Amino acid sequence: MGLNDEPPPLSGGVLPLGNVSLLRPAEQFFDEMLAGWTTQQTSRMLAAQTIKTRASQVRRFADFCNTPPWEWSPADVEEWTTSLVSGPRPLAVSTVRAYQNAVALFCDYLIDHRYGWVDRCVDLFGTHPTQVCHEWNTVIHTSDHEARPAVRPLCRAELQAFFDYADDLVDRARSSGRKGWQTLFRDATLFKTIYAFGLRRRKAAMLDLHDFTRNPQGWEFGRFGVCNVRWGKAMKGSPPRRRAVLAVFDWTRPVIEEYVTEVRPRFDIANESILWPTERQTRIRLEHIDDRFADWRDDLGLDPVLHPHCLRHSYVTHLIEDGFDPLFVQQQVGHRWGSTTALYTGVSGDYRNRTLRRALDAAFTPPEAIEGGSR
Incomplete structure (x- = not known):
């Protein structure tokens, strides 16, 4: 039965849902299921974007199957997954897992007898939804x-x-009087800020002017000594995590200060707090950040796999190479575990050779060669 197909009529010739007669029973009943799932996730305090994305993924699966949830089967999941990883632009493993996870969570909700969907489906359609995702047809983390x-x-x-x-x-652009040099200046400063504080795209895009404050132990940075991230990566059911990132590069202050004092005021800003405004008085879009980075990367002939998040990886790597304490770096980028920070690190061969040399010197230098040493 497709989503728009009508089941055999019950008594009275219509499919009742409470006191409502459905014109497109399967489609409308599916919509009601998704609405109930949305309410359940909202009650768990999940982010609105997370809920919206999951619903979109479930609908994508339903469109692929062209059947309602009570007719889905494990084979549908396997065929859908095959389609996701086939073709010229296969999805990444993590993306496929997210899609499968959305379908699995939706099925878990439907077969939970506390919500009554199984009984209602049996009454209305003579069958009921089952869990179609299992350990043998889904990606394992x-x-x-x-x-x-x-x-x-x-x-x-x-x-x-x-x-x-x-x-x-x-x-x-500025010397030739071309329109749009302010936008180029904004984007150049944005990428430098992403690197200077090891930020993710969204965290950088959501920055406001007042998110920068002074660091009493870093007077050299002036008002830009601390970047207060208010939209950090959230845990399930929790609000975005906050953290304070300390400025570490001596060029941070003049770069941001020039933009804030000389360029940003040239934008017609309705919301005075936005750090990266657009010509339409809105916040910069994540897609614009991706596109601008890709354009400049390609113009330079850099590796096409590089993307804005690589600036965050570069920040971690360069701090470790420069001798910063790993725990300091971990706290700067907001990782709960040092092992996560280690995954971001791609220290150079030169750094590893220097580290090795220091260890060898300490291990094999004779005591008489060490200042103050004695036999």
């Missing part, structure tokens, strides 16, 4: 890090080339 192996931090030369290119574009 076996690794903490599932990014594509080719994705890596930018080396220092690549990072410098990227920032230099961004600055050159701004200078050429």
Whole structure:
């Protein structure tokens, strides 16, 4: 039975749902199921975007099957998954797992007898939904890090080339009087800020001007000594986590200060707090960040697998290479576990060689060669 197909009529010739007669029974009953699932997730205080995304994924599965939930089977999951990983643009393993997880959670909700969907489906359709996702047809989470192996931090030369290119574009546009140099300046500063504080895209895009404060132990950075992240990655059922990221690079203050004092005021800003406004007086879109980074990356001939999140990886790697304490770096990027921070780190061969040399010198230097040493 497809989503728009009508089941055999009951007494009276209609399919009743309470006191309502349904014109498209399967489709409308499916909508009611999704609405109930939305309410259940809202009660658990899950993020609205999470709920919306899951519902979209379930609908995508339903469209693929062209059948209502009470007719889904494990074979449908397997055929759908095969379609997701086939073709010229197969989905990543983590994305496939998210899709499968949404379907599995929806089925768990439907077969929970506390909600009554099983009984209602049996009464109305003569069958009921089952759990179609199991350990033999879904992706198992076996690794903490599932990014594509080719994705890596930018080396220092690549990072410098990227920032230099961004600055050159701004200078050429401003000197020629071209419209839009302010936007180029904003984007160049945004990418530098992402790297300077090891931010994710969304956290950077959501920054407000007052999210920067002074650090009494870092007077050199002025009002930009601390970046207060208010939209950190949330745990399930919890609000976004907050953290304070300390400025560590000496160029941070002049870069952000120039943008804030000389360029940002040129935007017609309705909301005075937005740090990265657009010409339409809205916050910058994540898609714009992705597209701008890709354009500049491709213009420079850099590795096409690099994306904005690689700036965060670069931040972690370069701090470790420069000798910052791993616990400090972990706290800066907001990781709960040091093992997660380690996954972000791609220290260079030079750094490892220096570390090895220090260890060897300490192990094999004779006592008389150490200042103050004696036999």
